[in-house]
Amino acid sequence: MSQSPATPLTTADGVPLKVSLRRAVRRSKLKALLLASPLLAFLLIAFVMPIVDMLWRSVDNPEVSTHLSRTVQALQGWDGESLPEEPVFAALVADLREGKEARNLGLLSSRLNYEKSGMRSTISRTARRLRTVEPPYREALIAVNDTWGELDTWKLIQREAVPYTLSYYLAAVDRQFGPDGEIVKVPEYLEIHVELFWRTFWMSAVITALTLLLGYPIAYLLATLPLRHSNLLMILVLLPFWTSLLVRTTTWIAILQSQGVLNDMMVAIGLIADEARWQMIHNKIGTIVAMTHILLPFMILPLYSVMKTIPPSYMRAARSLGGKPLLSFRRVYFPLTIPGIAAGGILVFILAIGYYITPALVGGQSGRFITNYIAYHMQTSLNWGLAAAIASILLAVVVVFYLVFNRLIGVDKVKLG
Amino acid sequence: MNDSAVIDAPQASPQETNSCFARFVDVQKSYDGVELVVKGFNLDIQSGEFVTLLGPSGSGKTTCLMMMAGFETPTHGEILLKGKPISGLPPHKRGIGMVFQNYALFPHMTVAENLAFPLEVRHLSKAEVQQKVDRALAMVRLEGFGSRRPAQLSGGQQQRVALARALVFEPELVLMDEPLGALDKNLREEMQYEIKRIHASLGVTMIYVTHDQTEALTMSDRIAVFNDGVVQQLATPETLYESPDNAFVATFIGENNRLMGEVVERLDERCEVRLDSGERVIAKPVAVGGAGSRTTLSLRPERVALIADDGDAERYDNRFPAIVKEVIYLGDHLRTRLELCGNDEFIIKTPNAEGHPSLRPGQSVTVGWTWQDCRALDA
Ligand SMILES: Nc1ncnc2c1ncn2[C@@H]1O[C@H](COP(=O)(O)OP(=O)(O)OP(=O)(O)O)[C@@H](O)[C@H]1O
Ligand SMILES: [Mg+2]
Numbered sequence: 082m083s084q085s086p087a088t089p090l091t092t093a094d095g096v097p098l099k100v101s102l103r104r105a106v107r108r109s110k111l112k113a114l115l116l117a118s119p120l121l122a123f124l125l126i127a128f129v130m131p132i133v134d135m136l137w138r139s140v141d142n143p144e145v146s147t148h149l150s151r152t153v154q155a156l157q158g159w160d161g162e163s164l165p166e167e168p169v170f171a172a173l174v175a176d177l178r179e180g181k182e183a184r185n186l187g188l189l190s191s192r193l194n195y196e197k198s199g200m201r202s203t204i205s206r207t208a209r210r211l212r213t214v215e216p217p218y219r220e221a222l223i224a225v226n227d228t229w230g231e232l233d234t235w236k237l238i239q240r241e242a243v244p245y246t247l248s249y250y251l252a253a254v255d256r257q258f259g260p261d262g263e264i265v266k267v268p269e270y271l272e273i274h275v276e277l278f279w280r281t282f283w284m285s286a287v288i289t290a291l292t293l294l295l296g297y298p299i300a301y302l303l304a305t306l307p308l309r310h311s312n313l314l315m316i317l318v319l320l321p322f323w324t325s326l327l328v329r330t331t332t333w334i335a336i337l338q339s340q341g342v343l344n345d346m347m348v349a350i351g352l353i354a355d356e357a358r359w360q361m362i363h364n365k366i367g368t369i370v371a372m373t374h375i376l377l378p379f380m381i382l383p384l385y386s387v388m389k390t391i392p393p394s395y396m397r398a399a400r401s402l403g404g405k406p407l408l409s410f411r412r413v414y415f416p417l418t419i420p421g422i423a424a425g426g427i428l429v430f431i432l433a434i435g436y437y438i439t440p441a442l443v444g445g446q447s448g449r450f451i452t453n454y455i456a457y458h459m460q461t462s463l464n465w466g467l468a469a470a471i472a473s474i475l476l477a478v479v480v481v482f483y484l485v486f487n488r489l490i491g492v493d494k495v496k497l498g
Numbered sequence: 499m500n501d502s503a504v505i506d507a508p509q510a511s512p513q514e515t516n517s518c519f520a521r522f523v524d525v526q527k528s529y530d531g532v533e534l535v536v537k538g539f540n541l542d543i544q545s546g547e548f549v550t551l552l553g554p555s556g557s558g559k560t561t562c563l564m565m566m567a568g569f570e571t572p573t574h575g576e577i578l579l580k581g582k583p584i585s586g587l588p589p590h591k592r593g594i595g596m597v598f599q600n601y602a603l604f605p606h607m608t609v610a611e612n613l614a615f616p617l618e619v620r621h622l623s624k625a626e627v628q629q630k631v632d633r634a635l636a637m638v639r640l641e642g643f644g645s646r647r648p649a650q651l652s653g654g655q656q657q658r659v660a661l662a663r664a665l666v667f668e669p670e671l672v673l674m675d676e677p678l679g680a681l682d683k684n685l686r687e688e689m690q691y692e693i694k695r696i697h698a699s700l701g702v703t704m705i706y707v708t709h710d711q712t713e714a715l716t717m718s719d720r721i722a723v724f725n726d727g728v729v730q731q732l733a734t735p736e737t738l739y740e741s742p743d744n745a746f747v748a749t750f751i752g753e754n755n756r757l758m759g760e761v762v763e764r765l766d767e768r769c770e771v772r773l774d775s776g777e778r779v780i781a782k783p784v785a786v787g788g789a790g791s792r793t794t795l796s797l798r799p800e801r802v803a804l805i806a807d808d809g810d811a812e813r814y815d816n817r818f819p820a821i822v823k824e825v826i827y828l829g830d831h832l833r834t835r836l837e838l839c840g841n842d843e844f845i846i847k848t849p850n851a852e853g854h855p856s857l858r859p860g861q862s863v864t865v866g867w868t869w870q871d872c873r874a875l876d877a
Pocket of ligand 1 (some may be wrong): 549554555562
């Protein structure tokens with residue numbers, strides 16, 4: 082491109098222009114990287130790594146292959162038609178002996194117990210009697226616990242010998258592997274997650290709709306009032322951000338419980354009878370009310386940021402052209418706010434399906450979210466694989482929503498002010 | 499705050515009302531209850547007229563237009579349309595077309611949808627809508643642009659669409675608030691012509707707001723010069739330029755030399771003024787009191803003549819020596835700044851004609867003007 086290719090452009094001190102430009106750019110890039118590095122490091126440790134770890138845990142399946150390695154080896158080539166031969170039982174005894182020594186049979190037994198209830202006690206009982214077990218092991222083990230005489234037990238061990246499994250995901254949607262590896266529903270009394278997923282989604286949708294309904298007029302006021310008033314309103318909108326989440330949630334308990342402020346007032350004015358106080362907390366109503374309140378700013382702010390950019394002359398033009406107020410609003414103003422609605426909607430919905438504290442405190446049994454079961458599996462049942470699988474499904478839903486949103490509206494529309 | 503004004507507001511007589519299309523009767527407007535933005539605004543507009551509200555920024559032009567369109571309510575006074583008060587009428591029932599400064603084209607609709615909007619809300623049939631939209635697009639010479647979005651049009655094209663949209667439902671009155679403010683000079687002149695052409699062909703009444711005086715002078719039948727919330731003068735462009743009623747109008751419209759002084763003697767049709775620098779000038783009293791009152795003398799630069807040594811000096815009632823300070827060459831004429839009667843901002847314009855003396859800075863000259871061209875206005 083240069084006019085005289087024979088003599089490439091140089092800076093005043095004789096360095097070729099390209100070289101010195103690259104040097105200057107590299108320096109500024111380095112500086113930018115340096116400035117961002119603390120946050121990058123933090124994100125890597127606190128965000129990326131946990132997510133990767135979670136995805137890993139949701140499929141990781143080391144227990145059977147490590148703690149029953151000899152058994153798995155001996156089971157290779159087993160046809161599954163009849164009980165395995167003596168060497169397999171001998172290998173099992175050797176594996177269990179080693180596991181007992183190393184005190185790590187717990188992991189194995191709970192892993193197998195997820196798939197076949199009763200396996201925990203089978204293994205612990207067998208382990209306790211290992212000292213007295215003599216060859217032939219096949220008869221001896223079946224005598225200790227007749228679970229070892231069932232074909233399904235051995236099929237299970239054979240199936241779970243793989244390093245990765247989908248069984249956590251199946252459990253997350255109330256399914257499991259049947260004895261022959263086919264996918265079947267869990268017994269009805271164990272079904273819980275699918276209903277919770279649906280409840281989480283529809284309640285989040287209701288909460289999103291309510292925040293939109295309540296937030297839209299406020300955002301409109303914020304965008305159209307004179308600055309003096311809108312500033313005050315903005316402070317009121319932001320006030321919840323300055324109060325602890327816990328305080329706000331417990332305040333709702335004080336207001337909504339059956340001996341609470343609202344019920345007391347309604348009894349006092351004779352609206353309801355003292356013995357027929359409304360149950361508004363520790364159920365779905367409690368969760369919806371409290372979460373709508375908490376998530377309202379996340380709807381108002383994106384709406385406001387979009388409405389602020391709509392000049393009042395559009396509505397005036399529509400009116401002067403003969404549009405009645407409602408019609409002008411519907412045909413002119415509302416369509417222009419759709420990016421704000423979508424941005425606020427996706428923000429609130431994504432936050433809502435991941436909410437945990439508020440449903441736990443005010444949701445009771447019926448207003449609980451799937452997130453509360455993630456916590457349950459992490460803290461109480463200690464089934465981290467299942468917790469990870471449920472969380473991964475939520476993550477996938479969020480990502481899908483995000484992609485659809487980005488495709489339809491554009492993620493750059495999400496602004497908080 | 500204006501109790502007295504409310505009480506003695508003039509009642510428009512029926513006869514007066516019938517004679518004109520739109521009327522502002524003693525309209526006042528205050529936004530904050532402290533300051534009047536529009537003070538006693540009166541304006542009669544004939545049917546088919548092109549009236550311009552001209553005034554400096556903040557003088558209340560937009561406010562008046564908004565009151566006419568129904569987006570602001572007058573604090574006091576009445577606005578009449580075809581003889582009927584319209585203060586109770588919401589904007590969408592007034593049937594007034596409006597062109598906004600930034601066009602206010604609906605960005606989510608195509609050009610055709612924008613034009614169809616006022617027709618659809620009037621429940622016209624699809625075929626009728628289509629036909630009128632096409633006709634409106636043809637009127638502003640934008641055939642074939644119907645399926646574009648406003649953002650895909652140039653400024654001038656958007657302007658045309660806005661104009662077409664304000665006219666497509668055939669309103670009898672069209673308001674335009676600085677519709678050409680965002681266009682560059684060439685486009686503005688082209689659009690001025692276009693608007694005039696449409697005005698002439700449709701015969702609609704137009705109220706036009708601008709603060710560009712050239713635009714006002716070239717387009718309007720009549721101009722209302724606005725300042726400080728009151729109409730300073732309402733007249734044809736020619737009258738406004740040739741015989742301004744007061745110092746504000748004289749300064750605002752066209753270029754103008756101002757000489758301050760005091761009336762010494764006032765006769766019927768002329769008066770004698772002593773300038774602050776001592777000279778005496780014969781002038782035409784327009785808006786001054788009797789002897790002793792302060793006055794501003796207003797003098798158009800092109801009405802001041804250079805007096806040659808030999809020539810017809812007697813023609814000019816006022817003759818003064820001056821010193822040339824600066825000469826600006828403008829092609830068809832020369833603009834010369836003089837120091838005269840202690841005022842070194844005195845401008846004269848001389849045609850660049852054959853035989854005209856060429857001036858150089860520092861040169862001494864004599865200039866003169868007739869008393870009719872020198873108007874004694876309020877101080
Ligand atoms: N909505 C409002 N609230 C309060 N004051 C206002 C409002 N609109 C206009 N004003 C004030 O009223 C005065 C007149 O405003 P207006 O918009 O009518 O002026 P204008 O003549 O159209 O000026 P410009 O040529 O700059 O458009 C200004 O001092 C302005 O500050
Ligand atoms: Mg204005």
